[in-house]
Amino acid sequence: MSFLERLKDGLKKTKEGFVNKVSNIFTGRTNIDDELFEELEEVLIQADVGVKTTFALIEKLKEDIKEEDIKEPEELMKYFQAELKAMLQNEEGTFNFDKDLNIIMVVGVNGAGKTTTIAKVAGRYKDQGKKVMLAAGDTFRAGAIEQLQIWGDRLGVNVIAQKEGSDAAAVAYDAVQSAKARDVDLLIVDTAGRLHTQKNLMEELKKVKRVIDREAESANAQVEVLLVLDATTGQNAISQAKLFNEAVDVDGIALTKLDGTAKGGIVIAVKNELQIPIKLIGVGEAAEDLQNFDPEEFIEALFSNGE
Amino acid sequence: MIFSNLAEKLQDTFDKLRGKGKLSESDVKSALKEVKMALLEADVNYKVVKRFVNKIEERAVGKEVMDSLTPAQQVIKIVNEEMQNLMGGSQEEINISPDPPTIIMMVGLQGSGKTTSAGKLARMLSNKGKNPLLVAADVYRPAAIRQLQVLGERLDLPVFSMGEDSDPVDIAKGSINFASTHNCDTIILDTAGRLHIDQEMMEELEGIKGAVDPDEILLVVDAMTGQDAVNVAQNFDKRLDIDGILLTKMDGDARGGAALSIKEITGKPIKFAGTGEKLADLEPFHPDRMASRILGMGDVLGLIEKA
Ligand SMILES: Nc1nc2c(ncn2[C@@H]2O[C@H](COP(=O)(O)OP(=O)(O)OP(=O)(O)O)[C@@H](O)[C@H]2O)c(=O)[nH]1
Ligand SMILES: Nc1nc2c(ncn2[C@@H]2O[C@H](COP(=O)(O)OP(=O)(O)OP(=O)(O)O)[C@@H](O)[C@H]2O)c(=O)[nH]1
Ligand SMILES: [Mg+2]
Ligand SMILES: [Mg+2]
Numbered sequence A: 001m002s003f004l005e006r007l008k009d010g011l012k013k014t015k016e017g018f019v020n021k022v023s024n025i026f027t028g029r030t031n032i033d034d035e036l037f038e039e040l041e042e043v044l045i046q047a048d049v050g051v052k053t054t055f056a057l058i059e060k061l062k063e064d065i066k067e068e069d070i071k072e073p074e075e076l077m078k079y080f081q082a083e084l085k086a087m088l089q090n091e092e093g094t095f096n097f098d099k100d101l102n103i104i105m106v107v108g109v110n111g112a113g114k115t116t117t118i119a120k121v122a123g124r125y126k127d128q129g130k131k132v133m134l135a136a137g138d139t140f141r142a143g144a145i146e147q148l149q150i151w152g153d154r155l156g157v158n159v160i161a162q163k164e165g166s167d168a169a170a171v172a173y174d175a176v177q178s179a180k181a182r183d184v185d186l187l188i189v190d191t192a193g194r195l196h197t198q199k200n201l202m203e204e205l206k207k208v209k210r211v212i213d214r215e216a217e218s219a220n221a222q223v224e225v226l227l228v229l230d231a232t233t234g235q236n237a238i239s240q241a242k243l244f245n246e247a248v249d250v251d252g253i254a255l256t257k258l259d260g261t262a263k264g265g266i267v268i269a270v271k272n273e274l275q276i277p278i279k280l281i282g283v284g285e286a287a288e289d290l291q292n293f294d295p296e297e298f299i300e301a302l303f304s305n306g307e
Numbered sequence B: 001m002i003f004s005n006l007a008e009k010l011q012d013t014f015d016k017l018r019g020k021g022k023l024s025e026s027d028v029k030s031a032l033k034e035v036k037m038a039l040l041e042a043d044v045n046y047k048v049v050k051r052f053v054n055k056i057e058e059r060a061v062g063k064e065v066m067d068s069l070t071p072a073q074q075v076i077k078i079v080n081e082e083m084q085n086l087m088g089g090s091q092e093e094i095n096i097s098p099d100p101p102t103i104i105m106m107v108g109l110q111g112s113g114k115t116t117s118a119g120k121l122a123r124m125l126s127n128k129g130k131n132p133l134l135v136a137a138d139v140y141r142p143a144a145i146r147q148l149q150v151l152g153e154r155l156d157l158p159v160f161s162m163g164e165d166s167d168p169v170d171i172a173k174g175s176i177n178f179a180s181t182h183n184c185d186t187i188i189l190d191t192a193g194r195l196h197i198d199q200e201m202m203e204e205l206e207g208i209k210g211a212v213d214p215d216e217i218l219l220v221v222d223a224m225t226g227q228d229a230v231n232v233a234q235n236f237d238k239r240l241d242i243d244g245i246l247l248t249k250m251d252g253d254a255r256g257g258a259a260l261s262i263k264e265i266t267g268k269p270i271k272f273a274g275t276g277e278k279l280a281d282l283e284p285f286h287p288d289r290m291a292s293r294i295l296g297m298g299d300v301l302g303l304i305e306k307a
Helices: A003-027 A034-046 A051-068 A073-088 A114-127 A144-155 A168-181 A199-217 A236-248 A266-274 A295-303 B006-018 B025-041 B046-060 B071-087 B114-127 B144-155 B168-181 B199-212 B229-240 B257-266 B287-295 B300-306
Strands: A101-107 A132-135 A158-160 A186-189 A221-230 A252-256 A278-282 A290-292 B102-108 B132-137 B186-191 B216-222 B244-248 B270-274 B282-284
Touching: A003 A034, A003 A073, A034 A051, A034 A073, A034 B046, A051 A073, A051 A266, A051 B025, A073 A266, A073 A295, A101 A114, A101 A168, A101 A199, A101 A236, A114 A132, A114 A144, A114 A186, A114 A221, A114 A252, A114 A278, A114 A290, A132 A144, A132 A168, A144 A158, A144 B144, A158 A168, A168 A186, A168 A199, A199 A221, A199 A236, A221 A236, A221 A266, A236 A266, A252 A266, A266 A278, B006 B025, B006 B071, B025 B046, B025 B071, B025 B287, B046 B071, B046 B257, B071 B257, B071 B287, B102 B114, B102 B199, B102 B229, B114 B132, B114 B144, B114 B186, B114 B216, B114 B244, B114 B270, B114 B282, B132 B144, B132 B168, B168 B186, B168 B199, B186 B199, B199 B229, B216 B229, B216 B257, B229 B257, B244 B257, B257 B270, B257 B287
Parallel strands: A101 A186, A101 A221, A132 A158, A132 A186, A221 A252, A252 A278, B102 B186, B102 B216, B132 B186, B216 B244, B244 B270
Antiparallel strands: A278 A290, B270 B282
């Protein structure tokens, strides 16, 4: 399947639920009335866009109507799409490979899809000819190390691991040393899932980041933090993004499980409220079920009518 | 402790309205907007919120509230009562078969917490004098079997597995024999995470159900789930006629509106709450406490009763 086919396939559910409803709201009526806004509110909230962002969007539209003297619902739809696009616009690309060694540290709450996303990213860059290495920094959850090792075997990628229960920062240290020694292009560090409200676990995460940063500096390496968010998550994703960002400075977001019926609208809220770019989307459990998040294509795919 | 969030907002709203003199029907209605917002911010499903707020409105637009000197508290009281009605009163136990073994089947989306919760349940039942057997019927997720085995080792409880090349239906059937030869009176089946719209994977669950006729099918739901919770619960319930819900990751800051949505949509009781990653972190679910949590208030009832 081509990139676009995959993207469209993955987004089909999102589209069927969300897009057609949205365009029906605008095209299915002759006047811009309260009912239109109420229906819009319903669709946006049901897509997990969130109360705050939904009302901000609707307010913005109402301003547009006044300022631009909009009368036709269909014309309003164009403004709506433009507002969404503006909210999701992302200047940066996905990852830069400017440096000798590039390190991605993957963080997120329990079960969001970190380890699987790591496998997907590793697979992608291995296919592009990069030398990839993984670090089993989740030393806590039962079977977590083995899970990453199985992915490493499948992909033919080295995994640096220690015993279950060992210090995650020590694993990270080992991994960076080893990546330097072996001329690795991309090192991806897995971390244990943790709720953003768990102070001690967030402190531990900061420590892992400090160790990576310190070792990276002497190696002309670049470090990125990728936060994994589950598209099924509601408003809590905003709290997650906020607190993980405060702890370890998140550079980008991977939104997983978009192959379900969840609409992933939190992305809009997170981007709008925290300005963290969405970089990747997960659309399945297999290694190839990964796409770049491209706001243009994302919204186009969201709004294109039929096929 | 004073009222926070919703209660405060209601107080503010009514204080402002009071300035104009007697409260009118439309005053109360506009105050109810705060209730709607609070519920939506807690991720209660949009449709459930609408129905719920209508019900509140019927009761709130009346002398009880309009003539009251403490209208905010009266509204909170009504909200709380209706919420209690919805969530169900008493906490419910698991179905135990009079003719052992009791078979418990864990089902749910990817990463919701099935495997961990299977371990927690095994621990809880073992502490109550039962002899549980953990069964590894997830043959898809890398190291899923290993994960359950580690939990079994930690609990010093048996784990039945037939490797990854067996059919989950056969594994479930095989576990019954194993249980009887090993004196286990309770079987806990860990199944693979799956999307509710994945036909093939949902058929697999129906197959397991048909083969072993579980006494208790528990749907494991992440407390952070957003608007999609109703689709998920509805689909799993339709296909499997679930017996109860286990709500995980309650140790975070998610309001857990999914609980209300699921209860309203399926009518099935929430039986357990997962409150951490450790095997001891499982509690019976208390519906009465959930109302305060969803509304983001402390001990509402206690305060209302004093008022
Ligand atoms: N349908 C679907 N499932 C996914 C996706 N990404 C991950 N998963 C599944 O979600 C479950 C959890 O994924 P993991 O990668 O183990 O999540 P994690 O964040 O590493 O979990 P912890 O380490 O326990 O915190 C697994 O069953 C994955 O197969 C996705 O994009 N779509
Ligand atoms: N904080 C917290 N974490 C939990 C809780 N329950 C489970 N987890 C964590 O959530 C993650 C996913 O749990 P699993 O038990 O692997 O979930 P699963 O449903 O079996 O996942 P799949 O088999 O991939 O579908 C793990 O990191 C668990 O430690 C809970 O109540 N609180
Ligand atoms: Mg992991
Ligand atoms: Mg599992």
